[in-house]
Amino acid sequence: NYIMETKNLSFQYPDGTHALDNICLHLEKGTTTGLLGGNGAGKSTLFLLLNGILKPTQGEVLYNNQPISYTSKGLQQLRQSVGIVFQDPDTQLFSASVYEDVSFGVVNLGISESEARVRIERALKQTGTYELRHKPTHSLSYGQKKRVALAGIIAMEPTVLILDEPTAGLDPQGVKEIMDLIDTLKQNLNMAIIIATHDMDLVPLYCDYLYVLKSGQLHTSGTVSDVFSQP
Ligand code: ADP
């Protein structure tokens, strides 16, 4: 029983580029899925399809066994359950302070103010950005901004968490902290996590399933132990 699934998913950009071709992928709660592929393989396009920002040209995306509804209400509901943290934090952060940036998504969830505050403070602490909360986001380092962008999404407690290169540009200690936090979210909140990464070393340490995209096609998929034991 999968929380998210794509069925024969294809996407062609208006200029004719075939970005994805016939992709079947599953995401399961309480697991981390690694998505590997070089530049232009289709990783970002896949994420935008999972989040409903793009609409398939063929095939479908299912959430909780239901095809996504591309109405504004359907998409609003989807985006409360499917959180995406983009590779470049500057595309995601635009408030005056770290605290406000982390609050942005949470305050639109319709939860109480006190519950929102608990979640915001927890996310700030989990990502190591609590001490930065009064600072203007634009004054932070790249690594700090990446943590703030992550905090804003995990405070929403999405069921599916999409991470595009979460460790890019972080030092080894930062990589370990972020990946350990992701492991905690998977275990404690039973999230389904999908991570695009160039860092092969992370896969056996943190991923349960692996998909490898090549030029928009699925090259390899399976459990990490199966894929890594193939000759
Ligand atoms: P990745 O995230 O793996 O680097 P992308 O999903 O960004 O891959 O790109 C997949 C393919 O789609 C590439 O050939 C890329 O050039 C193309 N592409 C990405 N965005 C657009 C766009 N807005 N218009 C046209 N082609 C695009």
Ligand code: ADP
């Ligand atoms: P200080 O340490 O300056 O007293 P805190 O960060 O403890 O301030 O803030 C007090 C409370 O106000 C916190 O519990 C937090 O939920 C809330 N808060 C802090 N900064 C903001 C902000 N920019 N916008 C809204 N609420 C905030």
